[in-house]
Amino acid sequence: MNEKTLTLLVENESGLGPVFEVDPARYREAAARHPDVASRVRAVFSTDRDRFAQTIGEADALVGWVFPHRELDRLAPQLRWVHLTGAGVNHLAPFDWGPPGLVVTNNRGVHAPKAAEFAAAAALMIVNKLPRLVSRQWDRHWELDYSETIGGKTAGIVGVGNMGAAVAGACRTLGMRVLGMRRSGAPRPEVDHMFGPEELDVLLAQSDVVFLCTPLTDETRSLMDSARFARMKPGSGIVNLARGAVVDNDALRAALASGQVSGAILDVFDPEPLPADSPLWTTPNLIVTPHCSSDDAQSYVPRTLDLIFDNLRRLMTGQTLRGIVDPRLGY
Amino acid sequence: MTEHLRIHIENDSTIGPLFEITPEMIARAEARRPEVKGRWTASYGRDLVEFERNVAAADGLLGWQFRHAEIDRLGPRLHWIQLTGAGLDHLLPLKWLPPRIALTNARGAHKPKIGEALFMSVLMLNNFIPALVHHQRARRWNQMFATGIAGKTLLIVGLGEAGGDAARLARTFGIRVVATARRTTSHIAAHEVHPPSALRDLLPQADIVMLTVPLTPQTRGMFGAREIGLMKPGAGLVSLARAGIVDDVALKDALARGHLSGCVYDLEDPSHRQFDTEMWDCPNMIYLPHSQTNDPARFMENVLDIFFDNLARALGGEPFANRVDPNLGY
CATH class of the missing domain: 3.40.50.720 (NAD(P)-binding Rossmann-like Domain)
Incomplete structure (x- = not known):
C-alpha cells in the first residue's frame, strides 16, 4: 500500500437536508468500521462551500453533490477521484470536466x-x-x-x-x-x-x-x-x-x-x-411522493460512507473503483 | 356416514354479482372433489323467495342472509349452515343457533389477496404514504424520509387467517411479527403470539399495529383513546376492523395531533354505518373501500372449496372445518 496520507474533501449541501449529510460524526462511525483506511485519510468537512476554496487545491479526493465542477481542472490539480453522493448524476453532465485522469463515481447501489x-x-x-x-x-x-x-x-x-x-x-x-x-x-x-x-x-x-x-x-x-x-x-x-x-x-x-x-x-x-x-x-x-422513496433516513449516509471507504482502499492499492461513471454514457 | 344430503344454496343480490353462486360454479368446484358427486343434491334460491319451501327439505344451507332468527322452525332437518363470508357480525348474537346445527364460515377464502392488501398497508404506513398524500392534496412538497422496515415490529391484533396471511409476507421482508389471538398460542409466521389480555403491554412495542379482530360483543369498542394512546408515537395503524371496534373520533384526534403517523382503514359502505363525513378529510388517513381484500376471480372459488370440503366431511361423518364457536361469535 502506498503510505501517503490522502486529503479527502467532503462537500455538503445543506439544502439537501440531514438525511444526506456526510457529517463528522457519521464519518467517525464509518472510520471505526474501516480503521486501516481511515488512519491514512485526512478528512476536511465543508458545508455550502465554506471550506471548499481553501482545501480543494490540496485534495486528492472529493465527496459531494453540488460543487463548481467546471473549475476543478484549474482549482484541483491533484484531484484523482470525485465521489457523487447520489445516483442520478445528470446535473453534472456532460462529464468533460476535471483534471486529466479524474475518476468519477456515484452512489449506485446505496439506494x-x-x-x-x-x-x-x-x-x-x-x-x-x-x-x-x-x-x-x-x-x-x-x-x-x-x-x-x-x-x-x-x-x-x-x-x-x-x-x-x-x-x-x-x-x-x-x-x-x-x-x-x-x-x-x-x-x-x-x-x-x-x-x-x-x-x-x-x-x-x-x-x-x-x-x-x-x-x-x-x-x-x-x-x-x-x-x-x-x-x-x-x-x-x-x-x-x-x-x-x-x-x-x-x-x-x-x-x-x-x-x-x-x-x-x-x-x-x-x-x-x-x-x-x-x-x-x-x-x-x-x-x-416528493423524491423520498429510496433514501433510507438512517442508513443512507452510513452505506454511502462504506462505499467511500471501500473506494479509498481501492484508490490506495491501485484497484478499480466501484461505481465509476462512464463519461460517454453519463451514468 | 350419511348416504345423501340436500343442500339449499341461497343467493343474495344485494351483496353484488361477485358473490353469486351459479350451478356452473358448483359444477367446476365439484369437479375438484369428485368423491361427493352423486351423493348430494342442490336447490337454488335468491333473495329469500320461496325460502321456506326450499329450506324445509334441506339438510344443509349455503348462504349469507337466511332469516336466521326463524331458522330453527323453518329448517327442521338442517344440521349445517355454511356461510359465504368470514365476518358474521350480522348474525350475532348466535342465540338463534340450535345445538343440532353446525355453523361454519369462509375464513381463509380471502387468501392470498387479503394478506397482500394488509401487507401493502403496512408498507404504505412505513413509507408515510397516507401523510404524503395528505401533503399532496395541499400541494406541499414535504419530503418524509423513512427507515427500512426490516427489524421493525408489526403487532397483529386478532391473528387469524387474514393476519396470518399478512404475517407470511411481513416475515419475508424481515419484519418482527407479534400477535394477539384468542384461539391459538403459536403461528408459523409470528415470532410471538399472546392472549388478548396482553394487548396493552404489546401496543407500546409496535411500529405498526394491524387490527384483524372480528366484531363481537367482546371486541366492540375495544380500540379506543386509551389503546391508541398506548401506541408508540409516530406508529401507524392498519384497520380491517368492522365499524364499532375503533373509536373514530379518538383515531382522528391522534392523526391530527401527529401521535400516529398514518392510518390505512378498510371502510365498509359509509351509507350503511355510522360515519362522520368529516372523517373523509381526516389527515394522514387512507381508506380502502372494503374490496381490496377479495380477489373476484378467486374468492367464490375458495368459498366453494371450503363448502365442498365440509360437504365431504358431512358425508363422511367427520367434524366440520371452519366451525364458528357460538360463544365467541366467530
Missing part, C-alpha cells in the same frame, strides 16, 4: 434496499388501484373497486441497473413475473426476461406495472411520451423512480384521463421541488 421496499409498496398500490382510491377519497366517493392478486402479474423494469435490479427482486418476492430492459440486453438473475432498448414496446405491452429506473440521458429524456403510453397494456400502471424528465407528464396526464393508464406513482419531477401550481398535484389517479 437498493430502500428502493426495493418502496417498489414492493408501489407494485401493490398499482395493482390495488390505490391512486384511484385516493382520488375518490378526496371526492368523498365510496365505491367497491375489486382488484386481482399480485401473484402472476407482470412487472416491467425500464433500466435494470442497481436500483432496477432491487426493484425486480422485490417484485419477484411478491410473486410477479419480471421483465427488464437495459442498454446491453444482458440477463440478470432478478429478471425473468431481459430486453434491449429497441424492444421497449414489447415490455410495455406485457407489463401490469411499469417501473422507470433509468438514468436521465439524451436517450431517456421524454422516453415515456404519448406513443409509449399508447403501447402500455390498457389499465396498467406506472411508477417513476428515475428522473422527472424521463416522462412527458402531459402525455401521462392524458393517458390517465383516458384510462389507458390506471394509476401512476411519481417520486421524481422536473423541476424539483414540484411547483405549487403544477397540475400534477391534483391529477386524478396520480400519487405524488
Whole structure:
C-alpha cells in the first residue's frame, strides 16, 4: 500500500437536508468500521462551500453533490477521484470536466434496499388501484373497486441497473413475473426476461406495472411520451423512480384521463421541488411522493460512507473503483 | 356416514354479482372433489323467495342472509349452515343457533389477496404514504424520509387467517411479527403470539399495529383513546376492523395531533354505518373501500372449496372445518 496520507474533501449541501449529510460524526462511525483506511485519510468537512476554496487545491479526493465542477481542472490539480453522493448524476453532465485522469463515481447501489421496499409498496398500490382510491377519497366517493392478486402479474423494469435490479427482486418476492430492459440486453438473475432498448414496446405491452429506473440521458429524456403510453397494456400502471424528465407528464396526464393508464406513482419531477401550481398535484389517479422513496433516513449516509471507504482502499492499492461513471454514457 | 344430503344454496343480490353462486360454479368446484358427486343434491334460491319451501327439505344451507332468527322452525332437518363470508357480525348474537346445527364460515377464502392488501398497508404506513398524500392534496412538497422496515415490529391484533396471511409476507421482508389471538398460542409466521389480555403491554412495542379482530360483543369498542394512546408515537395503524371496534373520533384526534403517523382503514359502505363525513378529510388517513381484500376471480372459488370440503366431511361423518364457536361469535 502506498503510505501517503490522502486529503479527502467532503462537500455538503445543506439544502439537501440531514438525511444526506456526510457529517463528522457519521464519518467517525464509518472510520471505526474501516480503521486501516481511515488512519491514512485526512478528512476536511465543508458545508455550502465554506471550506471548499481553501482545501480543494490540496485534495486528492472529493465527496459531494453540488460543487463548481467546471473549475476543478484549474482549482484541483491533484484531484484523482470525485465521489457523487447520489445516483442520478445528470446535473453534472456532460462529464468533460476535471483534471486529466479524474475518476468519477456515484452512489449506485446505496439506494437498493430502500428502493426495493418502496417498489414492493408501489407494485401493490398499482395493482390495488390505490391512486384511484385516493382520488375518490378526496371526492368523498365510496365505491367497491375489486382488484386481482399480485401473484402472476407482470412487472416491467425500464433500466435494470442497481436500483432496477432491487426493484425486480422485490417484485419477484411478491410473486410477479419480471421483465427488464437495459442498454446491453444482458440477463440478470432478478429478471425473468431481459430486453434491449429497441424492444421497449414489447415490455410495455406485457407489463401490469411499469417501473422507470433509468438514468436521465439524451436517450431517456421524454422516453415515456404519448406513443409509449399508447403501447402500455390498457389499465396498467406506472411508477417513476428515475428522473422527472424521463416522462412527458402531459402525455401521462392524458393517458390517465383516458384510462389507458390506471394509476401512476411519481417520486421524481422536473423541476424539483414540484411547483405549487403544477397540475400534477391534483391529477386524478396520480400519487405524488416528493423524491423520498429510496433514501433510507438512517442508513443512507452510513452505506454511502462504506462505499467511500471501500473506494479509498481501492484508490490506495491501485484497484478499480466501484461505481465509476462512464463519461460517454453519463451514468 | 350419511348416504345423501340436500343442500339449499341461497343467493343474495344485494351483496353484488361477485358473490353469486351459479350451478356452473358448483359444477367446476365439484369437479375438484369428485368423491361427493352423486351423493348430494342442490336447490337454488335468491333473495329469500320461496325460502321456506326450499329450506324445509334441506339438510344443509349455503348462504349469507337466511332469516336466521326463524331458522330453527323453518329448517327442521338442517344440521349445517355454511356461510359465504368470514365476518358474521350480522348474525350475532348466535342465540338463534340450535345445538343440532353446525355453523361454519369462509375464513381463509380471502387468501392470498387479503394478506397482500394488509401487507401493502403496512408498507404504505412505513413509507408515510397516507401523510404524503395528505401533503399532496395541499400541494406541499414535504419530503418524509423513512427507515427500512426490516427489524421493525408489526403487532397483529386478532391473528387469524387474514393476519396470518399478512404475517407470511411481513416475515419475508424481515419484519418482527407479534400477535394477539384468542384461539391459538403459536403461528408459523409470528415470532410471538399472546392472549388478548396482553394487548396493552404489546401496543407500546409496535411500529405498526394491524387490527384483524372480528366484531363481537367482546371486541366492540375495544380500540379506543386509551389503546391508541398506548401506541408508540409516530406508529401507524392498519384497520380491517368492522365499524364499532375503533373509536373514530379518538383515531382522528391522534392523526391530527401527529401521535400516529398514518392510518390505512378498510371502510365498509359509509351509507350503511355510522360515519362522520368529516372523517373523509381526516389527515394522514387512507381508506380502502372494503374490496381490496377479495380477489373476484378467486374468492367464490375458495368459498366453494371450503363448502365442498365440509360437504365431504358431512358425508363422511367427520367434524366440520371452519366451525364458528357460538360463544365467541366467530
